[in-house]
Amino acid sequence: MCQECSPYAAHLFDAEDPYTPVRHLPGLCLTYCSDFHSKCHSVVKYLTNSRTLLETCEKDRSHFCNLINLSDQDYCYPNVLKNNDLYSSLGKVVEDTKGCLQLCLTEVANGLRNPVLMVHSGDDTHRMFVAEQVGFVWVYLKDGSRLEQPFLDISGEVLTTPWLGDERGFLGLAFHPKYRNSGRFFIYYSILINGKLEKIRISEMKVSAHDMNMADSLSERVLLEIEEPAANHNGGQLLFGLDGYLYIFTGDGGKAGDPFGKFGNSQNRSALLGKVLRIDVDGSSIDGKPYKIPPDNPFLREPDAKPEVYAYGVRNMWRCSVDRGDLLTGYGRGRIFCGDVGQNRYEEVDIIVKGGNYGWRAKEGFECFDMKLCQNTSLDDILPIFAYGHHVGKSVTGGYVYRGCESPNLSGLYIFGDFMSGRLMALKEDKKSGSWKEKNVCMGDTKTCSFPGLINHHHKFIISFAEDEAGELYFLATSYPNAMSPFGTLYKFMDPSR
Known part of the structure; x- marks a missing residue:
């Protein structure tokens, strides 16, 4: 559960100056501290390991309270809660004069080869699984350290090349909702058959029975293979909806303009490409497939349609996410957001619904592409819900609706970016009208991001967004988009106004 963070938490810990010593306990007003010590001094040992504070707490209440007091009594607890002057002018977000939402970053990991995704396993371990395009998946622990051995290495099976911008490779990873008990997870990657036939493969695997941080390399069970007529537009997203079903996001087959058949792959419901x-x-x-078709899939009664199809008219959705919902009301829970990469003019963000036609190749963004x-x-x-022109960016990277605890000012914002321009953006929903308004996101200045560990810059090529088990938001980017080049970095968003 989340507790609301005081906007003056930095003052409570006397940390507004990044070079002051770190306090172990918040500043308590003298009267309150005296009462706290009388009733709760036994819990102090669970809050700090400072020998000075612990020894003083046991011996001298007055000295203890003087040690944790603040020189500015406006900010000590609970006075800080009662000062109207401090709270009357607080805003929900911090924007510069140009209306840009200023954020800072922390660098969590680096040296990654085109990191295409980060997911958590949903098993309360708070591990982060980071996948490289070449076919390695690495485990990062809650403290940010990386385990020496990879969780998964299928680099020998994955099709990718050193070509700059090659879209093929290891593209998707999703853990089963009951992974804690079943140990099952699912992967999506490119393969080459007999040296010439390219396919995308979706498989099930299991974790090792002997090591929770290593996959069972012999457990792969292929669920689905789809032939790819070109090297681009491979899709790659896997995720589980709240309904417990696996959602697979495929590209339209590649080349340009979806030139396959009379209507293209995307508008053809008898094709698996260009679909959700x-x-x-x-x-x-019963027909031998290693999976079942959900009984309410929308096109089961359409004779020529593939029963797996949930939505269509997709060009190449690159990164989708499930909204956790508002922490208090649950509003928005279960919505699936996707960024769909455009052709020549527009990039778009969609919310996926059952049976939905997302327009491609008839439309690109809000505009016609194929007039007929x-x-x-x-x-x-x-x-x-939103589209932007190529003067802003040329390849959308879908993001997440922020539902974490650490940056409450970002709550409810859909944060995403553009791979080519390196631009970060946010959308805010008007719940009454159902419309979404853009907010530009930029890095705070040097003063704003001056605290130790914070930075205000990132690599240009934004590959993917991610959230950890607590709902905090990250993104992965590289300075050189090559599957073999170790220039990728994992960043965590930090709101300096929290």
Whole structure:
């Protein structure tokens, strides 16, 4: 559970100056401290390991309270809660004169080869699993340290090259909702068959029975393979919805303009490319498939449609996420957000719904792309919640709705970015109208991000966004988008106004 963080927490700990010694306990007003000591002094040993504080607490209440008191009594607890002058002018966010939401970063990990994703396993271990495009998955512990041995190494199976910008490789990873007990997880990667046939493969694997930080390399069970007619637009997102089903996001097959067939792959419901697929991985079907079809998938009664299809009209959705929902009300819980990469003019952000047609190749963003398809009265497409032109960026990277505890000012904002321009953006929902308004995100200045460990810069090429088990937000970026080059970094967002 989250408790609301005081906007004056830095003052409570006398930490507004980054070069003051770190306090172990907040500043307590003298009267309150005396009462606290009388009733609760026994808990101090659980709050600090400072020998001076512990010894003083046991021997001398007056001296103890003087040690943890603040020179400025406006900020000591509980006075800080009662001062209207401190709270009357507080805003919800900090923006510069140009309306830019200023954030800072911490660098969590570096030296990664095109880190394409970070996910957690949802088992209360707070481990972070970071995947490199070449086929390695690494475990990072809660303290930020990386285990020496990879969780998974399928680099010998994964198809990728040293070509700059090659989109093929290890692309997706999702842990089963009951991973704690089942040890099952799912992967999405590119393969080459007989030296010439390219496919994407979705497989199930299991964790080792002997080591929770290592996959069982012999456990792979292939669920689905789809032929890829070109080297680009490979999709790659895997995620589990609140319904317990596995969602698979495929690209349109590549090249440009979805040139496959009369309507392209994306508008063709008998093709698996250019789709959002939904399958039940907790059983096998009667026709021998290693998964079942959810009984409410939308096109089961359409004779030629693939039963796996959940939504269509997708170009190349690059990074999707499930909204955890408002921490208090649950609003928004279960919504699936995606960034769909555009062709020549627009990038877009979508919310996925069952049976939805997201327009491609009839439309790109809000505009027509294929005039003939666009004018078809049966198109019935779902418009993006947001689209931006290529003067802003040329390859959207989908993000997350922030639902963490550490930066309450960001709560409810959908934060995402652009791979090519390196731009960070945020969308805020107007719940009454259902519309979304853009907020520019920028790095705070040197003074804003002056505390030790904070930085105000990042690599340009934003590959992916992520959240940890507590709901805190991260992103992965590189200075050189090459699958073999170790220039990738994992960053964590920090709101300096929290």
